[in-house]
Structures are given as structure tokens and as C-alpha cells.
Amino acid sequence: MKILTSEQIRRVDAETIKREGIPSLELMKRAAKAFYDRFTERFPDKNSPVLIFAGVGNNGGDGLVVARLLNKSGYNVKVCIVEYSDHYTEDCAHNVRRIKAENISYMKVREEKEIPELSGYDLLIDGIFGTGLSREVSGIAATVIQRINESGKPVISIDVPSGLFLDRPTSFAVHATETITFEIPKLALYLPDNQAYTDKVTIVPIGLNKEAIAQEASNMSLVERCNIRALLKPLHKFAHKGTQGHGLLIGGSLGKIGSVCLASRAALRSGCGLVTAFVPGCGTSVLQTAFPEAMVIEDRNGTHITSIGYTIRPDAVGIGVGMGLLPETQEAFYRFIQQNRAPMVIDADGLNILSKNREWLSLLPPDTILTPHPKELSRLIGEWREDYEKIEKTIAFAKKYRLIVVLKGAYTLIVTPEHLYVNRTGTPALATAGSGDVLTGIITGLLAQGYSPLEAAQSGVFLHGLTADLTAAEIHPRSFIASDIIDNLGRAYFEIEKRIR
């Protein structure tokens, strides 16, 4: 699903109205109905008092239509029109007349003393500003937003939390509990800097014109289940371990052999036919005991890697987990990347070695996948002030070295020289020791099976996150551990391949 800018969204709205020959009021109705459906599913108790804040633009217009729909179905609603300007849009003004005609209780707020007491309401709906926000919020709108945030009440935002900019940093906006956004994903809803404003995000379709969306060029998109489903290879009846790919995981040092165990197990669970682990001598018996399905090649040294050599021909390599930064290990890493031509994933200490030796980055074959967490990324690309700058610098880095960067986070970003992908699967349960090692293993396993680096990065990240989503009801997110990801990878495959009627 394409992520678009506010300007593009405006064009798609206008084109929908034009191409489908519908009045703009009709589109507003569709949007409000989509919000209403999701809202009533989440909050079925009609006795809970609901206060709807509506601005004077079309986002406010949506709020007023939502008020009418909720009122009609018996909800206890009141409306607060935040009159930050005298200029109402036509569709908003029309709906003000309609709420009057339908006897819905409303008040207009132009100054602070007119803001109602919020303690008597159970739920607040925020329709003050949407995608039309063009400058910092000030005056009465800012005061109302501050009151909403101070109230501690659940706030459901229409389309976007009011005050959130879609294309630049935001310093002040509604702290939404949930945002029900209309059809087109907006990048700002998925950035860590905006976490105070955007908690849960739900996308609802409103019947925007498909061709109008297709016409808008975008180098950003969400990774979705249907994308992953489409790229998964079928399992052939005559498949055998030799045809399913051979993944090699290189890493580990004394006390950190567990990382390689996790990555190797994850690689095999992702579906490849064979997995070999390359570890220092201290890791051999650990691996063979903990994970008998793996083959092991040991370094001549006992405690850390000093020289990476083997006669096998792996289809993909994952390197770096638990490897340490000793000079001999760095040297071995350097010699290895100089000669390795198999598709490769680099994680953890592999990334730290690269950030200490930046000139080695140009030795990496094109499309090598790097999987940094934010700290590792900053060691590679330098500090950033805000998320948009971080993304810009990561794209420049990916372009310069022709790499794929998987930037791990609540919403993992997959950055290629041409495109930014946002992954939505996963929960805070994944913030646990070894979770990154497992991701490295999954991506390595997928690469070994012949998926392209971009496909492996996208599906690896998606599957990894989905295991946490699928187990949330049975394994409490607080007690979810990295092995649970591996154990539930099969469920994630089932979910992706499930037919949706």
C-alpha cells in the first residue's frame, strides 16, 4: 500500500470526486461511516458520554457526520465546534446545519472560557485538524488540544491526530489513543518521534479511486500480508534438503554462543534445507547439544573468531551476532567480506566492526542487508536530530554503498536506495534479548532459499513481527522470549497463507 504526502492525498480525494462523479459530501459521508463502523465495534456501549471536537475544515465536517451517525444509533454524543477561524468549508458548514436540524447538542468554542469541562465524558473524538494542517497550531485550537491531552481520556482521532504534520517534525498535537485513518497510510503515523501522538493506528477503506491512487508516484509503502503472500515460493513435492538452500551463520564468542544458536535455529525454521554455524571452538558442543539439526564448523581459536574458512558452499551468510570486536576478529571479518560472494546479512558486531572501519563498506557486494537498531545505525551514519533527517541520511547511505538497511524499531523500516518500506507487524514483546539474532537468522534462511535480498528483508521482518502478534493472547508480551519467535514462525506462515474470504 502506497504511503502518500498530504498534497497527494488531496489530489486523490479530488480525483475520486471527479472520476466517480460523486459530490464531495458523499466522500465525507463514506469517510465518516468508515470511522463510525470501526468506532462502534471498539466502543459498543452507547451510554458512555462521547464528546466530539470538530474544526471548521473537512476534518471537522467528518466529525459532524460521525456525530450524526452516532446520535442516530443511540449514542450519547455532544459536539464542540472549535472555531479557530470564521471560514468554514462548504461541507463542514452544511453539516453544522444538519446537526442543528437533528437537535444534536453542540457548543461553539472561540475562547478558553468556553471550553467545556471534560471530566464528564468517557471518550473524546478528535476532528479538529486533518491532512489540511499547514502551520503550527496556535490560539484556541492549541488551548483545546492542550485540554484534551491533560484530560487523560481516551481520544480517537479522525484521520490524523490534530496538529500532526505529515511531512515535517511535530512538536505539539493531540495524544491519540487510536487514530482511524482514511485509506492512505501516512508516514508520520509510523515514526518513533511521533509516538506520543500516534498510539494505535487503524486504516479504513473509504472507496478512493484506485486509478487516482495508482497515478501518484511514491517511493514509500507499507509492507502488507498480501505482498508477502504473493512472493512466497510454493513447496514442491520433490523438494529435498539440497534444494531448499544452505544458510551459514557466522558469529559467537565465549559467553555469546547463544546468539548463534538462536540465529541458526531461526534460519532452519524459516524453511531452508541446511544450516551450518561457524563459531569459535567454545561454541561447538553448545550448538550441537542445543540445536542438533545444525552442522558446525569451528574456528581454530577457542574463545573468539580469528579466521573464517570452510569448504562448504552456502547459499547465504549471516554474520556478526555475538562475534565481539577483538582485533583478530575484525581482521577475520575483513578477509571474509573481501572474498565472500554469497548474499549476506550483517548484524550486531558485524555492523560495529564496519562503523569502526568505514572504508570496508565499499567492499560489500550490492544488496547486502544490514540490520541495525537505532544505536548501531547512528554509528554508521552519524547522529540525526529528527526522524525525517534520519530517513534521509539512511537513504543516502543505502545509495552510496548500494545496500539494504533494515532499521529495527516498533515499525521497522526497510530502506533501499530507491524505496522506503514500513513494516507494521510486531509488538513490544519483541523488545527482548536475542530477538535481533532471530531476525538475522530468518533473513539469512530466506536468502538461502533463493529469495532476493529485498524479498528476504521484507518477508523476514514481516514474519518476525507476526509471531508476536499471533501469540499476544497466549504468551504475555512481558514474558515472550526470542525462542518464542522461532517456535511460532510456522504459525506466521500459516497466517500469511490463510485464505481470506
Ligand SMILES: NC(=O)C1=CN([C@@H]2O[C@H](COP(=O)(O)OP(=O)(O)OC[C@H]3O[C@@H](n4cnc5c(N)ncnc54)[C@H](O)[C@@H]3O)[C@@H](O)[C@H]2O)[C@@H](O)CC1
Ligand atoms: N478532501 C476530501 O474530499 C475529503 C477530506 N476528508 C477529510 O478532510 C480532511 C482534510 O480537510 P481540509 O483540507 O479541509 O483540512 P483540515 O480540516 O485538516 O484543516 C482545515 C483548514 O485549516 C487551515 N489550517 C491549516 N493549519 C492551520 C492552523 N495551524 N491553524 C488554523 N488553521 C489552519 C487550512 O486552511 C486547512 O485547510 C482530511 O483529514 C479528512 O478528515 C474526508 O472527509 C474525505 C474526503
Ligand SMILES: [K+]
Ligand atoms: K483529527
